[in-house]
Amino acid sequence: MKKTLLAVSTVALAFTGCHHTLNVKPIKHTDKGHHKHWNYKENGPAHWKEFSKTCGVGHSQSPINIIPGKTIRMNHSYDLSMHEDVNTMAKVIDNGHSIKVTPEQTGTISLHGETFKLLQFHFHGKSEHTVDGKRYDMVAHMVHQNPKTKQYAVVAVFFKEGAASPILDTIIHNVGKSVKLDPKDLLPKNDTEYFHYVGSLTTPPCTENVQWYLMKKPMTASATQIEYFREFYVDNERPVQELYDRKIESN
């Protein structure tokens, strides 16, 4: 069962090249590609409601601005436990929206008694979430899914300019190839401090009920790495969305 679901997701991804559109049905792609497609330009975020209504009407959308002084205490039943340490071959592709990495063998995270598998991770040329209104230089989104409920959980790791990141080097120099890596190398040593809230995928279909965990401790990437990455993508960020009545937790 698990295998079938993953296979369907992979087919959908292969067709659309969208990094977040994991639940697009393959049937949508039988129209010989004449439908228009979302992007960050003429069919940018303001038009995404034409691709998925949720992007326009949802009240739990992502990304958002985090104001650390306005967070509430973490509900510990949603504490994150990560098991990402898997040495594996991974496929690195430029999917038209981002650089996306799909590991062959994947780690898991658990929260609220449920296990989520790492499907893929990808990068944005500036962070999508802001902290006190500030964007980080880059961000990695590690997209997980609960194979039983299909719910998503995304772990975001911010990058600021500093020392070079070995795993980022591995990735940006192997676009279009398969390479050996360990997704755990993306994570800060202190992975127990984060912001948590419930939001959405940040690209169409903007699916809601996504568990977001934003690592407080940023990783570093060198100026050269950031520049190199931005030759692929720099403006692939959705603007911050209204918080509405949601609360952001912090531990």
Ligand SMILES: [Zn+2]
């Ligand atoms: Zn993303």
